Amino acid sequence: MHPLHIFSEVLQMALDYEESKTKLIEGLKKKSKSKTKFYFNDLAKILEAKPREAKKVVNRMIIDGHLEYWSSGSTSMYGIPGMGKQAAAEHED
Amino acid sequence: MKHETPLLDQLESGPWPSFVSDLKQQAEKRAKNEEGIDFQIPQDVVEDLLGVLELSFKDGETHWKHGGIVGVFGYGGGVIGRYCDQPEQFPGVAHFHTMRVNHPGGKFYTTKYLRELCELWDLRGSGLTNMHGSTGDIIFLGTTTPQLEEIFYEMTHKHNQDLGGSGSNLRTPSDCIGQARCEWACYDTQAICYDFTQEYQDELHRPAFPYKFKFKFDGCPNCCVASIARSDLSFIGTWRDDIKMDQEAVQAYIGGEIPPNGGSHSGRDWGPFDINKEVINLCPTQCMWMEDGKLMIDNKECTRCMHCINVMPRALRIGDDRGVTIMAGAKAPILDGAQMGSLIVPFMRAEPPYTEIKEKVIEPIWDWWMEEGKNRERLGELMKRQGLQRLLEVCGFDPDPRMVQEPRSNPYIFWKEDEVEGGWERDVDKFREKHQR
Numbered sequence: 201m202h203p204l205h206i207f208s209e210v211l212q213m214a215l216d217y218e219e220s221k222t223k224l225i226e227g228l229k230k231k232s233k234s235k236t237k238f239y240f241n242d243l244a245k246i247l248e249a250k251p252r253e254a255k256k257v258v259n260r261m262i263i264d265g266h267l268e269y270w271s272s273g274s275t276s277m278y279g280i281p282g283m284g285k286q287a288a289a290e291h292e293d
Numbered sequence: 294m295k296h297e298t299p300l301l302d303q304l305e306s307g308p309w310p311s312f313v314s315d316l317k318q319q320a321e322k323r324a325k326n327e328e329g330i331d332f333q334i335p336q337d338v339v340e341d342l343l344g345v346l347e348l349s350f351k352d353g354e355t356h357w358k359h360g361g362i363v364g365v366f367g368y369g370g371g372v373i374g375r376y377c378d379q380p381e382q383f384p385g386v387a388h389f390h391t392m393r394v395n396h397p398g399g400k401f402y403t404t405k406y407l408r409e410l411c412e413l414w415d416l417r418g419s420g421l422t423n424m425h426g427s428t429g430d431i432i433f434l435g436t437t438t439p440q441l442e443e444i445f446y447e448m449t450h451k452h453n454q455d456l457g458g459s460g461s462n463l464r465t466p467s468d469c470i471g472q473a474r475c476e477w478a479c480y481d482t483q484a485i486c487y488d489f490t491q492e493y494q495d496e497l498h499r500p501a502f503p504y505k506f507k508f509k510f511d512g513c514p515n516c517c518v519a520s521i522a523r524s525d526l527s528f529i530g531t532w533r534d535d536i537k538m539d540q541e542a543v544q545a546y547i548g549g550e551i552p553p554n555g556g557s558h559s560g561r562d563w564g565p566f567d568i569n570k571e572v573i574n575l576c577p578t579q580c581m582w583m584e585d586g587k588l589m590i591d592n593k594e595c596t597r598c599m600h601c602i603n604v605m606p607r608a609l610r611i612g613d614d615r616g617v618t619i620m621a622g623a624k625a626p627i628l629d630g631a632q633m634g635s636l637i638v639p640f641m642r643a644e645p646p647y648t649e650i651k652e653k654v655i656e657p658i659w660d661w662w663m664e665e666g667k668n669r670e671r672l673g674e675l676m677k678r679q680g681l682q683r684l685l686e687v688c689g690f691d692p693d694p695r696m697v698q699e700p701r702s703n704p705y706i707f708w709k710e711d712e713v714e715g716g717w718e719r720d721v722d723k724f725r726e727k728h729q730r
Contacts, residue, residue: 239668240461240501251663255501262499263367269460269500272360273373273391275669276460276500279362 220247220257221266228280236284237270237277294320295337296344300351316343319420330415334385334437338419341385342435345377356383363390363438365445369500371456372441388437389419392444393430393457395490398483399470400425409452417444427523427625428507429467430457461504463496467524468510469517477602478512479530479615480643486510488647496659503666506659513611514597520620520634525672526655527620527634528643532612535592536601542608543568543588553604572601617643619654621684622673632673635681637688639695654688661687682706 227246228238244254258278261267270277294317305311320339323332335341345356361374373391380387394410396402410431414420419435426432436444448454457465466489469475471482489508490497496506509520512530520527545551546566552559553566568588573581580594581601588608590601602609619641620634641649658672661684666675676684682705685692692706710716 239503241503241668251501252660255495255499258501259495259499262369268362269364269369270360270362271364271370271373271460271500273459274505276369276462 217257217260220249221261223247224257224261225266225280232280232283237279239275239277243278294343295340296347298343298347301343301347313343316421323420328415332415333417333440333443334419334435336385338385338389338435339421341377341383342389342419342421345379345383345386348379348382357389361390363441365441365456368445368456368498370459370462370498373459375435386435389435390438390441392418392433392436392441393426393428393459393465394433394448395455395457395465396425396429396431396467398468398486399473400429401470401473401483406452410454413444413447413452417447428457428464429518430465456498458497458505461500461502462498462506463493463502464505464507465497466490466508466510467518469512471510471512475512476606477515477530477599477611479532479611480512480617482510482512482528482530484645485528485643485647488645492651502659502663504669504671506662506672514599515603520623522623522631522633523625524623524634525621526658527623528617528650529620530611530615530643531597531618531640532615533640534612534614536590536595536612537610538588538590539608539610540587543605544586546605546608551605551607555606572604575600615643616640617650619650621658622671622676624671624673632677634673635676635698636696637681637684637690639693657688658684680705 224243224246243258244251247254247257258267265281267278268281270279301313304313316339323336323339349356356378358376358378361376363374364372371393375389375391377383377386377389414422414433417436417440418433421434423432423434466486468482468486471478473483507524508526509518509524510528511518511520514529514531516529520529546553547568549565553571577598578594578596580591582589618636619638621637622632623634624632638654662672662675
């Protein structure tokens with residue numbers, strides 16, 4: 201494959217990422233009145249994607265700081281940074 | 294001590310070593326600080342831990358808040374946030390986070406390695422550890438949020454260690470000591486455990502599963518890491534050919550020249566070794582007998598229970614055609630009760646790079662569970678809900694009599710129309726020629 205094609209594919213992915221990011225953040229904000237922490241499955245549903253595809257977007261959003269992990273030790277959940285009761289209690293001074 | 298702890302003190306009066314005594318010893322050590330450590334978290338952390346525990350006993354309820362958003366950058370596991378709900382009273386444990394350290398394969402380590410980890414933890418944590426957690430990790434108990442990245446940096450850069458799994462992740466893979474020390478290991482448990490740990494780093498550190506997922510590797514059916522009872526995918530060493538026999542050594546056991554069980558019951562006199570009573574009559578499938586002074590085994594009836602090999606290790610040895618049996622769906626008793634693994638692969642080779650195991654077993658199962666599993670549903674529960682047949686379809690395996698847990702109960706395998714010659718349709722007229730209405 202020509203290097204430019206690879207580059208355009210990467211660009212394509214980047215576009216998808218931006219779209220998915222907006223979709224996910226909007227989806228989560230809509231639900232944020234009733235809850236602020238979400239299971240991974242909830243995120244995949246909002247993204248309307250297979251778990252492995254959704255994971256790529258979610259991982260990148262974590263790295264970029266648009267999402268954060270929450271863990272009870274046994275179960276992991278995701279949230280938007282700063283949202284929810286615990287965030288206030290835990291963001292260290 | 295900073296706090297009065299009459300209820301905890303009572304725990305020290307029993308016949309067993311008490312964790313309360315251990316905690317007090319550590320509290321005293323930190324208070325004296327004879328090594329001159331520049332403690333990075335409160336010096337009296339252990340005293341406050343004793344205090345909050347005493348208060349919990351008094352109140353009959355916990356004073357820990359569960360979980361949190363702490364972690365190291367990019368990792369969704371390995372750190373479990375713990376906060377005390379009485380931080381003014383017990384400031385030393387206002388943050389008391391747990392860190393999981395990926396234990397070395399077979400829990401093989403040198404004292405130097407342990408000392409280095411302990412020095413790191415004395416400096417940046419409470420100094421309290423749990424050797425080991427149920428999954429096998431080395432557990433660091435109690436540090437503050439600002440220390441997490443510092444500890445992670447030192448662990449990964451100075452000590453070449455990684456955090457373990459927690460939350461909805463692949464948990465730290467765990468194995469028996471294997472071929473390093475044990476002649477019964479049918480495959481290299483440490484090699485496969487290390488390989489999978491490396492291969493599945495993303496699953497180990499970035500949670501996207503419905504719940505926890507555990508691999509455990511037992512070199513033989515003695516199951517020293519109890520993979521069959523507590524791992525979602527359990528790999529148990531086995532062999533397909535015959536148990537190797539040394540008839541001379543059998544006679545030496547009978548004659549009392551070699552102590553049975555490798556001499557492990559030599560603490561008292563059990564009388565002379567009786568091969569009938571101690572081996573042949575205890576064989577669960579009754580596939581052993583003596584003939585003309587020789588021990589005979591009907592190997593096709595053997596279920597690899599390991600009893601005879603355990604009793605007479607110098608006379609009987611595992612076969613040479615070796616691999617793994619894979620069981621799926623075991624778990625400890627949360628949610629749906631304890632469950633043992635169900636057999637899904639009777640035999641598969643376990644040699645690097647383990648492509649068949651990864652591509653035909655692990656990855657199809659994960660894809661299925663990630664899509665179909667409900668939140669907090671373990672693989673074993675999904676298997677119960679959708680049936681073993683579904684799991685076999687997902688992996689592309691044919692049902693096999695060895696997968697039957699007990700006759701007429703589990704599992705039910707239903708034929709599908711396309712699997713039956715002629716399908717469900719039949720010529721009724723032709724049938725009526727032989728059968729009246």
